[in-house]
Amino acid sequence: MGDPTQELISKEIAEARDGYAAARAGGAPEGHHPDRGYLPYRSSALRHPHNPLERVADPDAVELSGPVFGVTDVTDWDADLTAQHVGEPLGERITVTGQVLDRAGRPVRGQLVEIWQANASGRYAHQRDRHPAPLDPNFTGAGRCLTDDEGRYTFTTVKPGAYPWRNHVNAWRPAHIHFSLFGAAFTQRLVTQMYFPGDPLFAYDPILQSVTDDAARQRLVAAYDHDLSVPEFSLGYRWDIVLDGPTATWIEEGRA
Amino acid sequence: MTPPQQTSGQPLLPPTPAQTVGPFYGYALPFPGGPEAVPPGRPDAITVHGVVYDGSGAPIPDALLEFWQADPDGTRSGAPGSLRRDPVTGGFLGRHPHVFTGFTRVATDADGGYAVHTLAPPSSAPYLAVAVFARGLLHHLYTRAYLPVDGAADDALLGRLAPERRATLLAVPGPDRTYRFDVRLQGENETVFLEHA
Numbered sequence: 001m002g003d004p005t006q007e008l009i010s011k012e013i014a015e016a017r018d019g020y021a022a023a024r025a026g027g028a029p030e031g032h033h034p035d036r037g038y039l040p041y042r043s044s045a046l047r048h049p050h051n052p053l054e055r056v057a058d059p060d061a062v063e064l065s066g067p068v069f070g071v072t073d074v075t076d077w078d079a080d081l082t083a084q085h086v087g088e089p090l091g092e093r094i095t096v097t098g099q100v101l102d103r104a105g106r107p108v109r110g111q112l113v114e115i116w117q118a119n120a121s122g123r124y125a126h127q128r129d130r131h132p133a134p135l136d137p138n139f140t141g142a143g144r145c146l147t148d149d150e151g152r153y154t155f156t157t158v159k160p161g162a163y164p165w166r167n168h169v170n171a172w173r174p175a176h177i178h179f180s181l182f183g184a185a186f187t188q189r190l191v192t193q194m195y196f197p198g199d200p201l202f203a204y205d206p207i208l209q210s211v212t213d214d215a216a217r218q219r220l221v222a223a224y225d226h227d228l229s230v231p232e233f234s235l236g237y238r239w240d241i242v243l244d245g246p247t248a249t250w251i252e253e254g255r256a
Numbered sequence: 257m258t259p260p261q262q263t264s265g266q267p268l269l270p271p272t273p274a275q276t277v278g279p280f281y282g283y284a285l286p287f288p289g290g291p292e293a294v295p296p297g298r299p300d301a302i303t304v305h306g307v308v309y310d311g312s313g314a315p316i317p318d319a320l321l322e323f324w325q326a327d328p329d330g331t332r333s334g335a336p337g338s339l340r341r342d343p344v345t346g347g348f349l350g351r352h353p354h355v356f357t358g359f360t361r362v363a364t365d366a367d368g369g370y371a372v373h374t375l376a377p378p379s380s381a382p383y384l385a386v387a388v389f390a391r392g393l394l395h396h397l398y399t400r401a402y403l404p405v406d407g408a409a410d411d412a413l414l415g416r417l418a419p420e421r422r423a424t425l426l427a428v429p430g431p432d433r434t435y436r437f438d439v440r441l442q443g444e445n446e447t448v449f450l451e452h453a
């Protein structure tokens with residue numbers, strides 16, 4: 001049996017989406033997150049548990065608090081991925097900014113945001129990335145910052161390129177930036193990916209499509225915001241992030 | 257299950273979905289000293305180590321683990337400084353030896369193995385909270401590594417699990433203050449993973 005075709009993967013994507021729609025029509029809750037066992041994403045097959053998750057509702061759980069970070073954990077250079085080398089990286093310079101909130105709408109202040117991405121050609125500065133696109137000596141593609149008092153983060157970078165991968169024949173990832181976020185509690189930890197509006201690869205990509213709820217999937221796509229574009233410098237994208245999961249204050253306020 | 261509601265009756269904001277960490281986080285997320293909450297030579301340090309396995313029993317060489325725990329004195333406030341930086345070079349200084357941040361991060365090696373150095377958690381919360389990330393894992397998983405801590409009370413989570421399931425959460429003592437904690441994402445002896453409500 002050869003590698004799966006895009007046609008097969010696309011059929012499986014449609015089936016998973018139909019299955020979700022039928023479950024919703026039958027009264028199932030909204031699925032905000034991907035199912036960990038998602039057939040079109042082949043690597044998930046052996047990497048997700050078969051047992052249901054064990055529910056913990058303990059007000060003393062350590063996970064209701066979480067690691068904290070401060071000014072000593074980042075430098076001013078970390079948030080500008082175009083300024084980490086002697087020269088300027090190739091590509092379309094962009095500014096990505098947004099607000100990090102919890103589900104009650106409260107800003108997540110002073111927390112660590114980490115990003116990583118491919119360069120403008122679609123190549124990661126990683127030994128195991130064998131895509132024959134050029135590396136850029138002026139671009140590594142990793143950044144960090146702390147959210148401000150309103151929960152905002154801002155990065156200056158270049159728009160990453162799409163890149164091929166081995167999930168199936170002719171598999172291409174839409175351009176994306178990987179994000180890692182800490183909230184007010186370990187339960188709010190989030191690792192995700194931000195996409196760019198209007199990318200023609202969306203429909204073909206099993207990782208984005210693993211979010212079978214249309215509205216939830218749309219929340220992974222940033223908005224182009226002309227007011228954020230800096231004249232003669234960069235194009236602006238806005239991407240707000242809402243962290244899931246209970247916290248100690250959440251429970252004290254009776255919201256659990 | 258309906259979505260939780262705020263006490264004010266306002267619906268909660270819908271969360272941003274998770275996505276896999278993918279295969280290429282290695283130059284971005286791990287940081288020097290990430291696996292060492294305390295200097296390795298410190299006499300009261302413990303080592304928690306193990307292997308992350310997939311559903312075929314193969315080790316996973318591209319998993320990332322994070323550990324969060326209470327301070328040995330019982331506090332859970334943590335402290336900044338896990339990634340303490342040098343303002344001159346921008347490099348990593350290593351943690352301040354007298355500040356316990358409660359946080360470690362470690363990527364598995366080519367054999368799927370990992371080790372972190374930390375302090376034993378308090379008897380009031382005798383476990384390390386663990387978050388597991390990996391290529392192929394679309395949404396991270398939570399589990400706990402329980403340590404045999406003197407004076408720890410009966411634990412509600414451990415108490416309700418069948419013995420063979422409970423065993424997956426118990427770090428096994430070895431020589432020289434080491435504890436073995438393997439993570440099995442699927443299949444035989446699958447680790448108990450948690451959902452926090």
Ligand SMILES: [Fe+2]
Pocket residue numbers: 118173176178278280
């Ligand atoms: Fe990627």
